[in-house]
Amino acid sequence: MTQPSDQDPPNLAAGAPPRCSGLRAAIVATLAIGFVGMASGFVVFLSQLRGAEIQPGRNADGIVVLTGGSSRVSDAIELLAAGYGRRLLISGVHPTNGANDISRSLPDSQQLLSCCVDLDRSAINTRSNAAEARRWAHERGFHSLIVVTSNYHMPRAIVEMSHAMPDIELIPFAVVGDKWRDDPWWTSGATFRLLLSEYAKYIAAEARVRLAGFGAELMPDGEPATELVARRKPATALAN
Incomplete structure (x- = not known):
């Protein structure tokens, strides 16, 4: 039987694993911890999502609805009609659409649309929705807002x-x-993908806001990369 010579590397002579095995184990452990953390965060994210619509507990100065999902605008107008706010901002309306386009989708709300509804056509994503809502609220001296979205x-x-x-x-x-x-959301592949996408955007927004709290403002003039937006649909489609 061949005996290891004095020149043999100690780890090979002793039958030890390659040096890279420790690094590989560390990488695997890090990925596993990251996966568990993301999965746990996703569960927490899901726990925030309401399964039924609950009327606001109190009135507010104004109401802001963010276009982009089914029945958001009609629900916001119902809140306005019920007196939950004095005025309504519809944020994210397509630049080519006006109140008349929305009123065709909501014919019973023409009076409210003419007297108490403002349209924001400049916002193209959630971050600019927030900026336009801030401008609108400050211009009117509002101190409380009902936020309507999916x-x-x-x-x-x-x-x-x-x-x-x-x-x-x-x-x-x-x-x-x-x-x-x-x-249930877990029975629909499309809904599951939507939730995963929204969770990723939520994490990106949380990270950017937290970094901004430490003075590290990322992308001050735009939305995070996960929120790059294609053309918006007309407001008439969004109101359906």
């Missing part, structure tokens, strides 16, 4: 709007779509 979008909307206007009280009204009511 339940899956609400956590990120509140993060962005709280950061943009910490001096204004925000009261969430989460819109729950028919698909969410009819089928």
Whole structure:
């Protein structure tokens, strides 16, 4: 039997694993911890999503609805009609659309649209929604806003709007779509992908806001890369 010579590397002579095995184990452990952390965060994110629409507990000075999901605008107008706010801002309306386009989708709301509704056509994403809502609220001296958006979008909307206007009280009204009511989210691949995408955007928004708190403002003039937006749909489509 061949005996190891004095020139053999100690680790090979003793039958030890290659030196890279320790690094590989560290990488695997780090990835596993990261996966568990992201999965746990996703569970916490899901726990924030309401499964039913709950009327606001109190009135506010104004109401802001962020376009982009089914029945958001109609629900916001119902809140306005019920007296939950004095005025309504519809943020994210397509530049080519006006109040008449929305009124065709909501024919019973023409009087409210003509007297108490403002349209924001400049916002193209959640971050600019927050900036326009801040400008609108400050111009009117509002100190409280009801925020209307879809339940899956609400956590990120509140993060962005709280950061943009910490001096204004925000009261969430989460819109729950028919698909969410009819089928559990885990039974629909499309809904699951939507939630994963929204969770990634929520994490990006949280990270940017927290870094801004330490004086490290990222992308001060735009939205994070996960929120790059293509063309918006017309407001008439969004109101359906």
